[in-house]
Amino acid sequence: MVIEYNGTVLRNEVAIKKQRTYKSQNRGVFMFRIDSERVVDASQTGGLARYINHSCTPNCVAEVVTFERGYKIIITSNRRIEKGEELCFDYQFDCVDSQHKIACHCGTADCRKRIN
Numbered sequence: 001m002v003i004e005y006n007g008t009v010l011r012n013e014v015a016i017k018k019q020r021t022y023k024s025q026n027r028g029v030f031m032f033r034i035d036s037e038r039v040v041d042a043s044q045t046g047g048l049a050r051y052i053n054h055s056c057t058p059n060c061v062a063e064v065v066t067f068e069r070g071y072k073i074i075i076t077s078n079r080r081i082e083k084g085e086e087l088c089f090d091y092q093f094d095c096v097d098s099q100h101k102i103a104c105h106c107g108t109a110d111c112r113k114r115i116n
């Protein structure tokens with residue numbers, strides 16, 4: 001285990017409203033989707049894990065585990081990580097919205113060129 005992705009668990013509807021509010025305030029949005037119903041909002045109450053970038057060839061994986069009737073998002077390494085090496089995991093965004101593709105700039109040899 002490397003770090004826990006902390007934040008506030010929100011229902012989808014609340015997360016969408018908060019995302020709009022943050023964007024209107026020109027604030028960073030840090031959210032992690034647990035499932036089709038729930039999102040962890042790390043924008044205001046999150047820890048350092050919210051700054052971990054996406055990579056198509058990551059050195060970490062994010063796992064959602066149930067814990068005491070709640071959820072925990074655990075970031076674990078999938079190989080040895082060298083001192084000073086940037087942590088990254090595959091965001092695994094849905095490919096539902098083909099109109100708004102997000103370009104990937106991870107720079108790895110196996111880069112898919114898109115995050116979603």
Ligand SMILES: [Zn+2]
Pocket residue numbers: 055056057104105106107108110111112113114
């Ligand atoms: Zn990439």
